[in-house]
Amino acid sequence: MTDLTDMRINLPEVLAAVTAEFDRYEKALVTNDVDTLDDFFWHSEHALRYGVGENLYGFDAIAAFRAGRPANNLARERFNTVITTFGENMAVANTEFRREGTTKTGRQSQTWCRFADGWHIVSAHVSLLSS
Structure with a gap:
């Protein structure tokens, strides 16, 4: 078993890189x-x-969903964003959001891994609070 007590959490350069990617993702999301x-x-x-409203398994399913998703009402306010990096190649990003014109709060979590070609989301979850 690997001893994680030496795991370096939030190395400044790694945290900055993931934060920049997370912000780029947000811009791409709200501009479709x-x-x-x-x-x-x-x-x-x-x-x-x-x-x-969907469970998407595999990149092809994720890409098909994105291609068919309506491009309206995408603007949103983000808050309570927390990004934590683990070593140099893994991170989790969590945020809450509220779409313009609604009082419902949504939650978004992503697991990011660094591959030879850069940072990629390997797992994501989006949900809305019921109240």
């Missing part, structure tokens, strides 16, 4: 830049995204 959104996800059958 589908090609950029696709590039963020790991191109693997093992990637997954649980959405508010």
Whole structure:
């Protein structure tokens, strides 16, 4: 078993890199830049995204969802964003959000891994609070 007591949490350069990618993802999301959104996800059958109304297994399913998603009412306010990095190649990003014109709060979590070609989301979950 690996001893994680030496795990370096939030190395400044890694945290800055993931934060920049997370912000780029947000910009692509609210502008419905589908090609950029696709590039963020790991191109693997093992990637997954649980959405508010869909469970997507594998990059192909995620890309198909993005291609067919309506591009209206995408603007949102983000708050309570927490990004934590583990070593140099893994991170989790969590945020809450509220779409313009609604009082419902949503939650978004992503697991990011660094591959040879850069940072990619390997797992994502989006949900809305019921109240």
